[in-house]
Amino acid sequence: EAGVAQSPRYKIIEKRQSVAFWCNPISGHATLYWYQQILGQGPKLLIQFQNNGVVDDSQLPKDRFSAERLKGVDSTLKIQPAKLEDSAVYLCASSLAGPRNTEAFFGQGTRLTVV
Amino acid sequence: DAKTTQPNSMESNEEEPVHLPCNHSTISGTDYIHWYRQLPSQGPEYVIHGLTSNVNNRMASLAIAEDRKSSTLILHRATLRDAAVYYCILKEAGTGANNLFFGTGTRLTVIP
Numbered sequence: 543e544a545g546v547a548q549s550p551r552y553k554i555i556e557k558r559q560s561v562a563f564w565c566n567p568i569s570g571h572a573t574l575y576w577y578q579q580i581l582g583q584g585p586k587l588l589i590q591f592q593n594n595g596v597v598d599d600s601q602l603p604k605d606r607f608s609a610e611r612l613k614g615v616d617s618t619l620k621i622q623p624a625k626l627e628d629s630a631v632y633l634c635a636s637s638l639a640g641p642r643n644t645e646a647f648f649g650q651g652t653r654l655t656v657v
Numbered sequence: 658d659a660k661t662t663q664p665n666s667m668e669s670n671e672e673e674p675v676h677l678p679c680n681h682s683t684i685s686g687t688d689y690i691h692w693y694r695q696l697p698s699q700g701p702e703y704v705i706h707g708l709t710s711n712v713n714n715r716m717a718s719l720a721i722a723e724d725r726k727s728s729t730l731i732l733h734r735a736t737l738r739d740a741a742v743y744y745c746i747l748k749e750a751g752t753g754a755n756n757l758f759f760g761t762g763t764r765l766t767v768i769p
């Protein structure tokens with residue numbers, strides 16, 4: 543079974559530039575999550591999708607971050623404009639929907655460096 | 658989000674058992690205890706979860722205290738590939754990964 547795919551693996555940009563990350567979840571997984579992991583910390587949820595609808599985006603800095611999941615499959619996360627403090631690993635995860643979902647599957651992440 | 662407390666780091670010799678502790682004194686009756694681990698340069702991966710009884714799977718065992726205020730993840734025979742950060746997480750039954758609140762975890766070093 544193919545895992546969660548993310549690209550790019552690494553990205554370096556200057557502050558105030560824009561950047562986008564792409565995620566392809568495991569086939570059949572209706573729920574998709576984006577996490578931000580700053581060096582030395584555990585992952586922190588940014589946004590959760592159920593199919594193509596947003597379930598939870600309470601931790602997403604909406605003045606500069608946006609995310610979409612067109613057609614309920616792939617998702618993109620965008621930062622515009624980037625700040626130095628956005629340097630982190632951005633992780634995408636997916637899981638089956640419904641009350642019995644107990645396990646989330648994570649991609650390898652995109653390491654963003656803002657200089 | 659219910660809080661868990663773990664040691665920042667632990668060491669183990671290769672091929673020896675490892676016991677990773679987790680305290681969760683404020684656990685509620687509906688909280689499951691989940692463990693994830695994160696290998697270097699990888700995303701977290703699910704290890705095991707339980708509610709009240711001890712659990713075993715191919716990766717590890719989970720021992721849960723009778724009062725559920727603490728638990729221990731047991732790796733029966735540590736290998737170099739087990740070197741990772743281990744996260745103990747309380748998760749309400751039936752909820753998704755939006756309820757996975759990761760702390761700083763325990764960094765396990767396996768010594769050859």
